[in-house]
Amino acid sequence: MDHEPARPATLHDVAREAGVAVSTASRALSNPGRVSAGTRAHVLDVARRIGYRPNRLAQALPSGRTRMLALLVPDITNPHHFALIRGAEIQAAAAGYTLVLGDGQESPALEVGHADRLGSFVDGFVLISPRMDDSALRELRARHPVVLFNRTMAGVPSVVVDAVDAARQIVEHLHALGHRRLAYLGGPRTSWIDARRWQALEDQAARRGIAALRLGPFEPVLEAGAAAADAGLASGVGALVAFNDLLAIGVLQRLERRGVAVPGRISVVGADDIFGAAFCHPPLTTVASPAERAGRLLVDMLTGVADAAELVLPCPLVARESTGPAPG
Amino acid sequence: MDHEPARPATLHDVAREAGVAVSTASRALSNPGRVSAGTRAHVLDVARRIGYRPNRLAQALPSGRTRMLALLVPDITNPHHFALIRGAEIQAAAAGYTLVLGDGQESPALEVGHADRLGSFVDGFVLISPRMDDSALRELRARHPVVLFNRTMAGVPSVVVDAVDAARQIVEHLHALGHRRLAYLGGPRTSWIDARRWQALEDQAARRGIAALRLGPFEPVLEAGAAAADAGLASGVGALVAFNDLLAIGVLQRLERRGVAVPGRISVVGADDIFGAAFCHPPLTTVASPAERAGRLLVDMLTGVADAAELVLPCPLVARESTGPAPG
DNA sequence: GTGAAAGCGCTAACAA
DNA sequence: TTGTTAGCGCTTTCAC
Numbered sequence: 001m002d003h004e005p006a007r008p009a010t011l012h013d014v015a016r017e018a019g020v021a022v023s024t025a026s027r028a029l030s031n032p033g034r035v036s037a038g039t040r041a042h043v044l045d046v047a048r049r050i051g052y053r054p055n056r057l058a059q060a061l062p063s064g065r066t067r068m069l070a071l072l073v074p075d076i077t078n079p080h081h082f083a084l085i086r087g088a089e090i091q092a093a094a095a096g097y098t099l100v101l102g103d104g105q106e107s108p109a110l111e112v113g114h115a116d117r118l119g120s121f122v123d124g125f126v127l128i129s130p131r132m133d134d135s136a137l138r139e140l141r142a143r144h145p146v147v148l149f150n151r152t153m154a155g156v157p158s159v160v161v162d163a164v165d166a167a168r169q170i171v172e173h174l175h176a177l178g179h180r181r182l183a184y185l186g187g188p189r190t191s192w193i194d195a196r197r198w199q200a201l202e203d204q205a206a207r208r209g210i211a212a213l214r215l216g217p218f219e220p221v222l223e224a225g226a227a228a229a230d231a232g233l234a235s236g237v238g239a240l241v242a243f244n245d246l247l248a249i250g251v252l253q254r255l256e257r258r259g260v261a262v263p264g265r266i267s268v269v270g271a272d273d274i275f276g277a278a279f280c281h282p283p284l285t286t287v288a289s290p291a292e293r294a295g296r297l298l299v300d301m302l303t304g305v306a307d308a309a310e311l312v313l314p315c316p317l318v319a320r321e322s323t324g325p326a327p328g
Numbered sequence: 329m330d331h332e333p334a335r336p337a338t339l340h341d342v343a344r345e346a347g348v349a350v351s352t353a354s355r356a357l358s359n360p361g362r363v364s365a366g367t368r369a370h371v372l373d374v375a376r377r378i379g380y381r382p383n384r385l386a387q388a389l390p391s392g393r394t395r396m397l398a399l400l401v402p403d404i405t406n407p408h409h410f411a412l413i414r415g416a417e418i419q420a421a422a423a424g425y426t427l428v429l430g431d432g433q434e435s436p437a438l439e440v441g442h443a444d445r446l447g448s449f450v451d452g453f454v455l456i457s458p459r460m461d462d463s464a465l466r467e468l469r470a471r472h473p474v475v476l477f478n479r480t481m482a483g484v485p486s487v488v489v490d491a492v493d494a495a496r497q498i499v500e501h502l503h504a505l506g507h508r509r510l511a512y513l514g515g516p517r518t519s520w521i522d523a524r525r526w527q528a529l530e531d532q533a534a535r536r537g538i539a540a541l542r543l544g545p546f547e548p549v550l551e552a553g554a555a556a557a558d559a560g561l562a563s564g565v566g567a568l569v570a571f572n573d574l575l576a577i578g579v580l581q582r583l584e585r586r587g588v589a590v591p592g593r594i595s596v597v598g599a600d601d602i603f604g605a606a607f608c609h610p611p612l613t614t615v616a617s618p619a620e621r622a623g624r625l626l627v628d629m630l631t632g633v634a635d636a637a638e639l640v641l642p643c644p645l646v647a648r649e650s651t652g653p654a655p656g
Numbered sequence: 657g658t659g660a661a662a663g664c665g666c667t668a669a670c671a672a
Numbered sequence: 673t674t675g676t677t678a679g680c681g682c683t684t685t686c687a688c
Contacts, residue, residue, distance in 0.1 A: 008471065010665055021675045026667060036673060053471070056448035057389050058665030062680045064385070068445070076413055076429070079603065082405040089431060098445045101404070101429035103417060117396070117426045120384035121449050143336065143381070222603075253607055275407065275550075276604040279581055338681060349659045354683060364657055386681030390664045 009052040018046040029054070068098045069302060070118045071126040072111060074191075076103035078220065078246055079275035080289060081128060084149065087295025088126055095303040097123070106219070108132045108190055115140050124302045126295075127151070131190040147302045149294055150193040157301040157308035159294045161315045163193065166287040167200035169317040170241055170269055173285070175208045178326035179239045179267065185228040185251065186216030187243030194243055197271070201241060213237070218247055225250015229258070238266055238326045245270035245277045245286055252280055252322065263324030273318055282321035289315055337380040346374040357382070396426045397630060398446045399454040400439060402519075404431035406548065406574055407603035408617060409456060412477065415623025416454055423631040425451070434547070436460045436518055443468050452630045454623075455479070459518040475630045477622055478521040485629040485636035487622045489643045491521065494615040495528035497645035498569055498597050501613070503536045506654035507567045507595065513556040513579065514544030515571030522571055525599070529569060541565070546575055553578015557586070566594055566654045573598035573605045573614055580608055580650065591652030601646055610649035617643055 015025040020043060027035045028043035035043075046052075060066045071088050073081045085101065092099040102118060104111035108131040115125060115132075124145035130137060134153065140146060141156055148158035174182060184201050187194035198214055205212035215231045218224040220243055229251040232240040242248035248270030255262050262268055262282055270277060270286035277284040290313045300306035343353040348371060355363045356371035363371075374380075388394045399416050401409045413429065420427040430446060432439035436459045443453060443460075452473035458465060462481065468474060469484055476486035502510060512529050515522035526542055533540035543559045546552040548571055557579040560568040570576035576598030583590050590596055590610055598605060598614035605612040618641040628634035 011667095012665075022666080023668080023676080024674055027674090030667085034673075039673080053444070053447070055392075055665050056445065057385055057392070057394075058680090059448075059667080060680095061385050061389060061665080061682095062667050064383075064680080066385075066449075068449075070428075077407075077410040077603070079405075079407065085404055085431065086433075089433065098442065099431075100398075100446070101431070103413065103427075103429070105414075105417065114426065116381070117384065118428070119381070120387075121394075121396075249607065275405070276607070279577065279604070279609060280607045281609050339683095340681080350682080351660075351684075352658055355658085358683085362657075367657075383681050386664090387683080388664095389666095389681080390683050392664080 008055070009050045010055070011052070013050060014043060014047045014052050017050060018043045065123050066121055067096060068100055068122045069124050069126065069299065070100050070102055070115075070122040071128065072102045072104055072114055072130065073128045074104045074111070074131050075106050075220070076101065078244075080244065080246075080272040080291060082275060083289075083291035084128060084295040087292035088299045089295075091296045091299035091303075091305070095299070095305055097299075097303060099299075104131055106131060106188065106190075108136070112136050112140075119144055126298045126302060129191060129193055131188070145302060147298045147308075149298055152192075152310060157310070159297050159311045159313060160193070161289055161294075162312050163196040163200045164204070166271065166315050166317070167197065167204040170201065170287065171204040171208055171210060173317055173319060173323065174239050174267065174269070175210060177267065177324060179210065180326070181211045181237040182239040182241055183232050183235045183237045184212060184214045184216075185218055185232060185240055185242040185247055186214055187218065187220045187247070189217050191220075191243075197243065216243070218243065220244050220246050222246055222250040222253070225252070226254040229254035233258075233260065233266065239269065239323070240266060241269045243271065245272045245274040245284060248284055248286065248322075249276055249280045252282070252284065256281065262322055265327055267323040267326075269323060277318075278320070285320045285323040286318055287315045288318050336383070337378045338383070339380070341378060342371060342375045342380050345378060346371045393451050394449055395424060396428055396450045397452050397454065397627065398428050398430055398443075398450040399456065400430045400432055400442060400458065401456045402432045402439070402459050403434050403548070404429065406572075408572065408574075408600040408619065410603060411617075411619035412456060412623040415620035416627045417623075419624045419627035419631075419633070423627070423633055425627075425631060427627075432459060434459060434516065434518075436464070440464050440468075447472055454626045454630060457519060457521060459516070461518075473630060475626045475636075477626055480520075480638060485626075485638070487625050487639045487641060488521070489617055489622075490640050491524040491528045492532070494599065494643050494645070495525065495532040498529065498615065499532040499536055499538060501645055501647060501651065502567050502595065502597070503538060505595065505652060507538065508654070509539045509565040510567040510569055511560050511563045511565045512540060512542045512544075513546055513560060513568055513570040513575055514542055515546065515548045515575070517545050519548075519571075525571065544571070546571065548572050548574050550574055550578040550581070553580070554582040557582035561586075561588065561594065567597065567651070568594060569597045571599065573600045573602040573612060576612055576614065576650075577604055577608045580610070580612065584609065590650055593655055595651040595654075597651060606648070613648045613651040614646055615643045616646050
């Protein structure tokens with residue numbers, strides 16, 4: 001690292017300069033009430049004058065608390081997490097915490113590494129659709145307070161979207177449009193919610209007499225949409241239900257390039273209602289994720305503002321133009 | 329915070345259990361070579377057995393270094409930062425650093441607060457288009473190593489996009505299409521690059537005999553696009569150059585809702601080439617930002633892998649369908 | 657090669 | 673109200 005700044009002023013410097021003991025200086029700065037007003041004002045003045053900033057590392061060492069929270073996302077480039085992050089930030093700030101973000105880049109190993117390295121510096125973790133396996137998660141949870149989004153584990157507070165109801169809405173919507181066959185474009189194997197989505201979709205489809213097949217897994221990124229679209233098209237179904245919007249938008253792009261009419265020839269459904277879903281071409285029918293609310297609730301549960309629980313949040317279907325009557 | 333985990337094992341526990349001094353245990357764990365192979369193996373074994381994890385807070389206290397880097401973005405919901413973050417992550421990992429992200433939410437105060445609270449925990453800052461004013465930036469830079477993106481300050485390493493060349497390309501493109509009047513839809517006053525973009529655009533426009541006026545400032549978000557579109561339309565020009573793609577896409581949405589043909593009646597240009605610019609309607613003509621490369625370079629400069637410098641990166645114009653011949 | 661001990665900067669008993 | 677002192681968990685001289 002370049003340019004080393006001059007040695008920063010410490011509490012000792014403040015105390016010496018102010019002619020008081022370090023403990024008095026400490027109290028004046030962070031435990032007002034147990035020090036006379038005059039002394040306090042003087043210490044504060046000296047501190048400001050010499051540009052004192054507490055070393056938060058040292059400050060946190062005795063208690064182990066930093067008033068920082070870590071929020072780990074599986075992929076920072078997925079707009080789905082925007083609202084969740086914002087919600088979490090709002091509640092964290094309200095509770096006097098600073099939120100730092102970590103990006104797992106869809107890698108379980110990176111995710112675990114992040115958690116390991118951040119563990120000492122934060123008071124808890126908000127894990128968004130964590131990709132790490134159960135044993136890694138259990139280990140992390142044994143060392144630190146943890147709350148989960150779109151994943152559950154016994155004894156760990158969590159918020160998950162209602163995959164069953166989402167599947168029901170999708171299936172009813174497609175059924176009403178005359179579809180009798182659909183394909184699920186699966187997400188990563190490491191995704192807990194992917195398994196739930198497929199299971200729910202299969203159940204609900206069976207219940208309405210709709211044939212459902214599963215394709216993939218595909219990476220939940222725009223670029224994977226091409227292969228997913230081709231596979232979906234080859235399967236001969238009239239409706240594709242993608243793991244998430246990122247994949248769905250990628251599918252839409254591919255279909256447009258291949259000259260396949262959407263929804264004329266094939267319908268496409270996504271999940272999350274991310275940035276872009278409303279203005280892609282055609283606008284995407286998708287299941288909205290209550291992400292902002294989830295973010296707020298998660299932080300509330302982590303900081304103890306809300307009771308720990310296993311919450312299931314509803315997600316309304318947003319019907320746009322990527323779904324239409326079944327062909328033929 | 330809920331469920332307090334059991335007291336974690338310390339180095340003392342390891343040392344006691346292994347029958348060695350803490351200093352020996354410390355060396356075995358983190359300074360191999362200065363300890364016998366047998367002792368080392370034994371200590372490692374004990375550490376693993378009792379589940380020892382070093383307390384990074386305590387580890388960092390003596391040296392003050394944490395091998396963590398902070399990257400602060402003005403708005404985590406702006407897809408522009410995706411590539412930048414990814415580039416930074418790659419280089420940070422390569423140099424053995426962990427990257428944490430902070431979101432300024434377009435607020436100078438929040439940004440400064442983040443920097444203050446994170447300062448003790450990181451070895452340096454990558455500041456993306458920081459919104460804080462010069463004095464706050466100077467103060468931060470006096471305490472910590474800092475590198476800047478799309479902002480400059482004497483003596484601080486930085487990477488900026490070539491706003492002049494970008495403006496030249498935009499103006500030439502519009503000029504070639506027959507446009508003789510354009511309006512700039514300005515970004516936030518706190519944005520350094522906004523001032524540069526307008527100045528460059530005005531210069532280049534004047535050079536080609538194009539009348540340019542400035543509207544705004546507008547928040548660089550989708551939602552601000554409506555007001556920006558209306559203002560642009562009312563100004564009577566045939567081409568709108570938006571501060572960034574977020575605003576430009578918002579403008580496109582509004583124009584579509586108002587039934588204004590793009591580019592038939594009016595052309596729209598953005599900046600950054602974000603996620604969504606390629607698939608919005610119509611696909612957006614924009615100036616691409618070399619974000620990933622910038623992210624890598626910034627971290628390299630911060631970690632000393634690359635020489636500190638003030639780099640200016642070119643940004644190619646990506647002409648899509650939102651620009652066309654001037655009407656009339 | 658290993659151990660004892662002195663901090664890193666701060667907080668929090670405990671005394672005075 | 674203020675000062676003295678003992679840690680927080682680790683690294684790092686300095687002896688042995």
